[in-house]
Amino acid sequence: MTINSFKLLSIFLAPAIAAMSLSACSDEPPKASTNVIPTIEVKVEETEPYIPNLAAGEKLVQNLCSQCHGDKIIPFVQSYPNIKGQKASYILKQLRDFKSDGRQDLYMQSVVKSLSDKDLQDAAEFYSTLKPLDLYNRSKEYSQQ
Numbered sequence: 001m002t003i004n005s006f007k008l009l010s011i012f013l014a015p016a017i018a019a020m021s022l023s024a025c026s027d028e029p030p031k032a033s034t035n036v037i038p039t040i041e042v043k044v045e046e047t048e049p050y051i052p053n054l055a056a057g058e059k060l061v062q063n064l065c066s067q068c069h070g071d072k073i074i075p076f077v078q079s080y081p082n083i084k085g086q087k088a089s090y091i092l093k094q095l096r097d098f099k100s101d102g103r104q105d106l107y108m109q110s111v112v113k114s115l116s117d118k119d120l121q122d123a124a125e126f127y128s129t130l131k132p133l134d135l136y137n138r139s140k141e142y143s144q145q
């Protein structure tokens with residue numbers, strides 16, 4: 001290495017060394033870290049509200065639920081609850097509890113096992129739109145038979 005090339009090197013290195021020593025003296029945080037952009041993960045599927053489908057709910061209820069929660073059998077089987085006109089969020093909570101085994105009943109746990117959460121929401125919403133049974137007049141009808 002000749003003296004000339006050493007001089008050339010020092011010309012290029014001098015500003016860099018000056019910059020490094022300057023930044024070491026300053027109180028500001030190192031510039032490099034400001035280039036890192038923080039990212040926030042948002043799971044869209046979980047935050048998107050599902051709008052219940054009443055027609056799908058009606059079909060599901062007719063196929064799977066009304067033999068036990070319909071009009072005909074209720075007066076006879078006292079342990080089958082009357083859910084027509086019940087609030088949708090209450091029904092939905094019960095259905096989810098049955099599905100997660102948090103609430104136990106052999107019939108209900110087996111009925112909801114294969115259903116999706118959308119199915120449960122559709123069924124709950126549909127039941128909430130129905131007129132509650134008039135049990136008083138119903139009981140009179142049955143006693144006259």
Ligand code: HEC
Pocket residue numbers: 060061064065066067068069079080081083090091092094095104105107108111112123124
């Ligand atoms: C084989 C009969 C049977 C079928 C079919 C059935 N259920 Fe039930 N359901 C019951 C019984 C019995 C209970 C009471 C469980 C208990 O005592 O905890 C019940 C409880 C419920 C409850 C809780 C009511 C409350 O007041 O807490 C809801 C909601 C419900 N069923 C909705 C449904 C829906 C929706 C379907 C169709 C997807 C369905 N059930 C199908 C028998 C049935």
